[in-house]
Amino acid sequence: MKWELIPRRNVVPATNMVLFEASGDQGINFTDPMFARTIIYRYDMDPKGALNDIVPQLIWKRNAQQVWADFSERFGIPLVSAETSITDAKELKRIETMMRQLGRAAQAVLPEGAKITIHDAATKGDPHKVFLEQITITNNEIGKRIVGGTMLTDDGSSLSQSEVHERTLDEKIGESDRRMIEFTVNGKLIPILNTWGFGFKEGDRFVFDRSEDLTMAEHWDIVSDALTHYEIDAEWVSRRFNIPIVGKKETTSAASIIPTALSKNFR
Structure with a gap:
């Protein structure tokens, strides 16, 4: 038998629908008994699942990255201004041209009395920390939701603490996933295979090997x-x-x- 994962963009868990087109409104209800021999579905009681906790963090992370990019584009190159007492329009035009060139060439020849000021906004208020801290916090929140901690992906300075995080991932989150797979295989996959003539015996069950390795x-x-x-x-x-x-x-x-x-x- 050939099994394929239905593209997630075509699945709408809130309405139990598989859409023919990702942006369309026509599809099939995958809980319909008509498809019981061909489709296996599984989701939590909350159809939003982990996305309900992750998506808000992703939105804040992308906002921080976008604002940081705008800040870099606007203030990454310092603002340069010139002051002069000249009122002649031709001379003012020439000074403006020189100022435009100054942003790239970092040199200019200005008439007497002209004063140049470089405004470095990027060094005030520590914007690097503001944006980076927000991105780091959102990464930590997402990591906790997925793997139950942060030391497996970000912080790895302490061996003992990272081992605790690893045990949490394997013994709690990993065990929860293993139980979910066992329930799905035994409750849905094996009955479907039997209807297609694979001949599993009554009492045949799929279980993970949970034996521990000893020295x-x-x-x-x-x-x-x-x-x-x-x-x-x-x-x-x-x-x-x-x-x-x-x-x-x-x-x-x-x-x-x-x-x-x-x-x-x-x-």
Whole structure:
């Protein structure tokens, strides 16, 4: 079977519609039983999902970037003004031409009495911090919503804290995603496959492997502790730890050793 993801731009979760054209109004209702054998859909009770939290942050981020770009275009090159007591229109026109050239050439020949002032607005008020701080905050908010923290994507100075963030991502957010996939596969995909003749047996289920990886030493400690309480297959122990076991070692109990030792000492 061939499966394809329906383009997100054509899906309208709020109305359960798949539009034939992204900007159109004609489509199909993907919850209709008619499409139960061909379409798998899954969404939270809130049809907006994570976008409801992310989109406002994206809007503020783009606003900050746009305003920062406008600021750079307007004040990135300092404003240059000239003052003069000359009133002759021809001389004023010549000074204006020189001032236009001054923005690129950074040099000009002006008549006596003309004063040039360079206004550097970019160094006042620390606009770099204003815009960058807003963009950084929105990135952090988006990162928290998606991966549950910021140290996996932005801040990575502390190993211990980043490991906590990693565990949060794997054990909480990752586990939630795994459960969602299991429910979708077992509740929707396998029944659809059965209707198309794939022949899954009753009780067949898809599950993720949640077994944990242990070091050989940690595993040996667990098995050693279990051996004091339970009988464990020697062949399995030999195969698991690559130990050639030829037989069971005979042990002498303390109850039989102590009387023998006492009798020797008092003979």
